[in-house]
Structure formats: C-alpha cells, structure tokens
Amino acid sequence: MEFSSTRRSIPAGEIIFAEDDAPTTAFLIESGRVVISTVQHGETRNLGELGPGSLLGEMAVIDSAPRSATARALTDCVLTPIDRNQFAERLASADPVVRALLMSQLTRYRSALATLTGDAAGSGAMEGRDESGAFDKIRLESELRSALDRDELEVRLQPIMQIATERIAGYEALIRWQHPERGQVSPTEFIRLAEETSLIVPVGDYVLGRVCDMLVELRRRGRSPLPFIALNVSARQLDDPALIDRMLAQLAKRSLPADRLEIEITESLVFNHSQIAALLARCHSAGMLVALDDFGTGYSNLGPVLTLDFDRIKLDQGFTRALGTPRGLALVRAIVAMTAALDCEMIAEGVEDPAQLQALRELGCDYAQGWLVGKPVSLQEVLETG
Structure with missing residues (x-):
C-alpha cells in the first residue's frame, strides 16, 4: 500500500479494513471500486460495491463501533482518509434532531446486519446512547x-x-x-x-x-x-x-x-x-x-x-x-x-x-x-x- 499525507493508493485485492477492526478512519473513494463483504455461516457474502465519490467506513467512525464488514479493493483504488475526529466535531455541532435520526438509522442498520450474519451480540451495539433530548425536541x-x-x-x-x-x-x-x-x-x-x-x-x-x-x-x-x-x-x-x-x-x-x-x-x-x-x-x-x-x-x-x-x-x-x-x-x-x-x-x-x-x-x-x-x-x- 502506497501512503501519502492526503491520499492512499491501494492495489486491487488488498484489504482496506477487516471486520471487527477498530474504527480509526473513514475514506472517500477518489477512484476505483471497493467491495464490502461479511462472513455468514462460515462463507463470505458480498453486501455491495462502492465507487468514486462514495464514503467508505463512515458508519463505524460515527458510532464508534467495531467494523461490521470487510472492505477490499476490487480494482486499483485511490482513497482520501478522513480522521474520526473530523466526523466527531461535526456530529457534536449538528442539530440534535438530525443527530438522533442518523443514530437511529445506524442502529437499524447494525441490527439488520447482525440478523443477517447471526451475530446476536452485535444487534445491541448502539443501545444505551442517550438521545432523549433530541426525541423530546421532535415531540x-x-x-x-x-x-x-x-x-x-x-x-x-x-x-x-x-x-x-x-x-x-x-x-x-x-x-x-x-x-x-x-x-x-x-x-x-x-x-x-x-x-x-x-x-x-x-x-x-x-x-x-x-x-x-x-x-x-x-x-x-x-x-x-x-x-x-x-x-x-x-x-x-x-x-x-x-x-x-x-x-x-x-x-x-x-x-x-x-x-x-x-x-x-x-x-x-x-x-x-x-x-x-x-x-x-x-x-x-x-x-x-x-x-x-x-x-x-x-x-x-x-x-x-x-x-x-x-x-x-x-x-x-x-x-x-x-x-x-x-x-x-x-x-x-x-x-x-x-x-x-x-x-x-x-x-x-x-x-x-x-x-x-x-x-x-x-x-x-x-x-x-x-x-x-x-x-x-x-x-x-x-x-x-x-
């Protein structure tokens, strides 16, 4: 993997991050294609592909949960890393209602993915987050x-x-x-x-x-x-x-x-x-x-x-x-x-x-x-x- 201060060039077939990795960084795909996959009953299952202009790995960075899937370069890729602090600062200053809606969607995604993979422990990964103030605002x-x-x-x-x-x-x-x-x-x-x-x-x-x-x-x-x-x-x-x-x-x-x-x-x-x-x-x-x-x-x-x-x-x-x-x-x-x-x-x-x-x-x-x-x-x- 070739690394620079602003971009990473990743050859086809290389793993960008693996399931259960710590969510230190998200990426913006500048060029190339990336496949997202998870292991279900011992077999690898592709969940989708991402191309130029897409964000990669942002959900784990937002909710500070371990990576729920593996990302691999399908073709030679150029990625721009986005430090988790960049997301954290923006999320902290966002409207609490928007933040609550985002977290609600992430909770549903995690739950659906856990059901798909049979990972019962993962289904409650975001439980306990207090968004009561935002929901009160919605009410x-x-x-x-x-x-x-x-x-x-x-x-x-x-x-x-x-x-x-x-x-x-x-x-x-x-x-x-x-x-x-x-x-x-x-x-x-x-x-x-x-x-x-x-x-x-x-x-x-x-x-x-x-x-x-x-x-x-x-x-x-x-x-x-x-x-x-x-x-x-x-x-x-x-x-x-x-x-x-x-x-x-x-x-x-x-x-x-x-x-x-x-x-x-x-x-x-x-x-x-x-x-x-x-x-x-x-x-x-x-x-x-x-x-x-x-x-x-x-x-x-x-x-x-x-x-x-x-x-x-x-x-x-x-x-x-x-x-x-x-x-x-x-x-x-x-x-x-x-x-x-x-x-x-x-x-x-x-x-x-x-x-x-x-x-x-x-x-x-x-x-x-x-x-x-x-x-x-x-x-x-x-x-x-x-």
Whole structure:
C-alpha cells in the first residue's frame, strides 16, 4: 500500500479494513471500486460495491463501533482518509434532531446486519446512547404543529407608552403557549424550535391573523386613535418574498390602515443590507412602519443604522438598566440624540422603575416599554383597562 499525507493508493485485492477492526478512519473513494463483504455461516457474502465519490467506513467512525464488514479493493483504488475526529466535531455541532435520526438509522442498520450474519451480540451495539433530548425536541415540534392547528397559542400584548403624553400608543405582540401537560413553554424554547424549521412561517401567519383581529376589535370598541401593534419577524420569515404581501392582504381584508401594523427586525439581521433595504422600501411604499429591535446588543454597527431608513429604534433593556450610572446615562443621551438626528423615534425597552422613566423623559426619548408601563396581557385585559 502506497501512503501519502492526503491520499492512499491501494492495489486491487488488498484489504482496506477487516471486520471487527477498530474504527480509526473513514475514506472517500477518489477512484476505483471497493467491495464490502461479511462472513455468514462460515462463507463470505458480498453486501455491495462502492465507487468514486462514495464514503467508505463512515458508519463505524460515527458510532464508534467495531467494523461490521470487510472492505477490499476490487480494482486499483485511490482513497482520501478522513480522521474520526473530523466526523466527531461535526456530529457534536449538528442539530440534535438530525443527530438522533442518523443514530437511529445506524442502529437499524447494525441490527439488520447482525440478523443477517447471526451475530446476536452485535444487534445491541448502539443501545444505551442517550438521545432523549433530541426525541423530546421532535415531540415538542409535533406538539407545536398540533397547537397551531387547534388554535392553542395565545397572543399577548405588551403596552408601549408615549412618554410625553403618558398615553398607550401601541403594543408589542408576544406569543405564549400553555401546553396541556408541560405547562407554560418558554417562548425562547419553542420560537427557537420554530425558527430551526419552516414552522416559523405558519407561526408568524398565526400571530399576524390574531393581531389583525385584535386591531379590528379595538376599532370596534371605539379605541381612538387606533393603537399600532408590533410584530417580531425572524430571519426565515424575511427570506419569504411573499411576507409583506400577506401582511397587507390581511390588513386590507379587514379594512385596517397599514400604519397600525409595525414590523420589528432584530439588530442581528441587518447585516443582509440589500434584503432589509428592499423590505423597508416595500413597507414604506405601503405605509407600514419598521423598527430596529434590540439596538446595542452586541451586533451594533452604525453603518446599517445610517444607511437603512428605520422608523423606530428600540433600545435594548441593558441600556435602560444602566441609566442609573453616569456612563449609562451619557450613552443613552447620545443614542437619543443620534436617533433624533436620523429622524427616527426611540422606544426604550425594559423600563421597570419611575426613575428610569423620568430619566428617559428628560432625555427626550419617545416611547417606553417594560413592566412599569405594563406586562404582556390578553386582549380582554387591554379592553377592560380602557
């Protein structure tokens, strides 16, 4: 066998690895053909052939089990070795659901092969691997789909106060899920789960429909001026070219003014400048407002703020909490001045005590949101408080 640092040349007839060998390396077949075989009742049985572009020996490397078959070069072959650590690192960082599905398939393969060869001991080679977290995630995703179908998700409204008038000018829509068995599921958990799949699109449409219905009810109850309601939009939703059209269609269906629906985009998404610029142009042409959410959370870059025409900037609650310090107060003062210079309005998040609100009032901040102003509540509670 000729060996180099990156490739191995193996002559026809040579064994690449044998059954029960330790799984130290997998291979990518660059050229030639390899036969995979196992011994059944004392006789060699060919399981298949692999050619250029195929992976060889990867399953044992992935699940750290001894080789379950023998690989022999049918023709002269050139192989690229792949160290097991390369697989281990990628597998460790993979989505746990994908990892669990892969391990499930490997378990079935091992079991089928053990049955074929009469190796009863080998059938349980992968038993005991704990993938309970991944399977729980699969269950939760399935239950979230069912909750959507059964209208079990609740949309709550957190008030946003115009500081100068102390009037509730709008609300942020926040989704909640009271699971019949798990109880209250953390929004962080199920929203992240939805964002990992295309499920975030129907979740977003669900919230959109509920919010539009809420605006209709507020209008019917004589709420004037009609408050705006802000919706958070994720990266996957932004990739949907029909997103704004669907929003406008829902508004038009109920004869609602477009400026009563506001889109909130987190600061971490503005790196895709052309996409956000196009969305802003589309929203503004229809009369919809767009806010930059979580400003100052670590992705801060003044370039996008200067070049993207946001209507409002939402100051992250960390800055609000720092108002009691000289440095925090100075920084928020500078951000308020910058926001005004850009002809934007500013909403301070996380306002929890009167001193913070007073400081924001003196600095000229436009809006306040937080527990001092109000916690997320149902539409019925909003209507009862007038």
